[in-house]
Amino acid sequence: MHIHGLIEDSTALANLCSRFATKPYICVDTEFMRENSYWPELCLIQIADDEEAAAIDPMGGIDMKPLLDLLTENEDVLKVFHAGGQDIEIVYNLTGKTPHPLFDTQVAAMALGQGEQIGYSNLVDTYLGITVDKGARFTDWARRPLDKRQIDYAICDVTYLSEIFPRMLDKLRKTGRGAWLDQEMERLADPEHYRNDPDLAWQRVRVSSRKPEVMGRLKALGRWRELEAQGKDLPRGRIIKDETLADLAGTPPRKQADLGRVRGLSAAWANNDIGGRLMAALEAAVPMPVSEMPGRDDRKPALGKDGALVADLLKLLLKIRAKEINVASRLLARSEDLESLAAGQREGLSILQGWRFEQFGKDALALVEGQLGFTVKGGKLKMTRTEERS
Template sequence: MKIHKLITDTKTLTELCQRLAQSEFVCVDTEFMRENTYWPELCLVQIGNEEEAAAVDPLADGIDLTPMLDLLCDNEEVLKVFHAGGQDVEIVYNLTGKTPHPIFDTQIAMMAISQSEQIGYANLVESWLGLTVDKGARFTDWARRPLTERQIEYAIGDVTHLAEIFPKILDKLVSTGRGMWLNAEMDKLADPENYRMDPDNAWRRIRQQGRNPAVLGRLKALAGWRELEAQHKNIPRGRIMRDETLADIAGHPPKKQADLAKVRGLSNAWKDNDIGKRLMKVIAGAEPLSKDEMPVKAKRGAPLGKEGALVADLLKLLLKIRAREIDIAARLLTRADEMEALAAGIRDLPILEGWRYEVFGKDALQLVEGKLAFAVKNGRLTMTHVDDMAAELNGTQEAAE
């Protein structure tokens, strides 16, 4: 494989992207810093295929990333391969307003062919290639220039190894017929709505007890204000105010600015500084949340009770058995809240649709309906249909007679 150590000019980047545009896939990774900023600061982009790879320096004077961004977002003929690519996709979205497409994430793919739910990159490389990744450069300052040879070598390795692993994972998916299982997960990763920072929706990420419209209205106003303050200052939103402090103020709003000094999580300076004045103005102008915006109540069946809780526990046991039997991550099949809903009588669930129904939902429903039982065979816990168990028992009795 040809390695281009570090690209720092537009001409070389353009030529690389023209060659990569002829590939079936390109592997992509990024290095960034975001500990002290609202927006992640892109420090390095690694991109390559099976034949060549390079590190691109977005901080180089005069470099234009447009050829690479066009390849990632506008070229539908080339598959973009990431590992745990959520933050990488977010960075591309922040730069372009678009997300890479079509997209493939090897961490998500591993869920369909193993019981690994969030396999790390180093473990992925070790399991497929038998190589140990040097983690020493992982937590270095990627914004500092010049970058060291060790940093660049470490960074490019992220895509050179991935370019070797991806075809192997793809072959496994094809041979097992599980590629279609991942379509919805990949579409979700590429959905621009996941990365759109809308201040009006910021409140939905904050935990808040109760459904009081006045409290939720203040929560919405305060969360949106905090988001804009953080964006304007380009600092993490938690530096403005932590979630729990914001929720506390929404539930128990201070009557005057001087009362802010009594709020846990705020410094004494808030009682007379400018940001405190802006906060009080937001509280005063907040309106109750409209009926249309009220959070949708989760679908709930009858209260579980002791029997229902037992059924939910049995479903979780069934999930463990099935995940082990077919070598799949349990999280890809379903989650605890969905099994509790099934135990409570809800039937409009993803687990009862499509491939999930065929692989797990059908048996889960039969367990709830009393048609499936657990049995121990050869020292292993297995699932057995009640009718089959009865037939087997009758056959044993007849043989004994």
């Protein structure tokens, strides 16, 4: 494989992207800093196929359009990531689009029995028998110049991935499990997962109350904090902590001067501009409509005590089946699906559709309907079919 090192020239990047644009897949990784900012600061992008690899420096004025177009506009090239959520978020922030089509090796590992969240180092060790050098993990990627060891470390992330991906794809084809991942990959590529909507920011904060007035104030405060954080490019918690936001929603101050006595706020908020904007947000708050209230899904019946016991049996069945077919249980079914099934819901459940139904949902439904039971034979738990009785 030809390693280009660090690309800092727009022409060199354009030429590289034109070659990658003809390939069936490329592997992508990023290095970024976000500890002190709302928006992640992109410091490096690494990209490779099976023939060449490079790191691109986005901090020196290079024209990134050829690369961003390759990632978001070229539908013929598969983009391969490992645990790519934050990498995808960065591309979305830059373009308003997500890389597509994409493949995430961490998600694919779930279908191959390698755990629910296998780390990159373990993946490399499993497939290549190589111990990843972790010495540069805590690099300040925003600092320039980067030395050769840092650049080599960063590029290895995609060169190893370019070797692992074809092997993983071959396993998926041999096991017939490639189609199992289509829904998960499309979910990862959905731009809605990466859009920071200020009107939905309240959902990040836990509050015990479900009063419409409290929830309305929480929504208003969540929107206010999100806009403040975006405008100042600061982490949300630097503006105001979640617990303080929840306290203000539950017990709102009557006037701005009261902010000086709120735990978690500086006394200066009693008369400064940001305190004034907070008070304006509270004053404009309206009770949250029933349609927006959390935990009120009319489509999901209540479990009850017996339903909870059935849900526990379904979770046991899930554990057994996941072990039998060597797949991560979270890929087969989620707890909320099991609870919905136990409560009597049948419509709209992923476990009653497609491959999930064949591998698990069919038996889960049989268990709920009394046609499947558990027995112990030779000290081992077994599933047995039962005769349906009238």
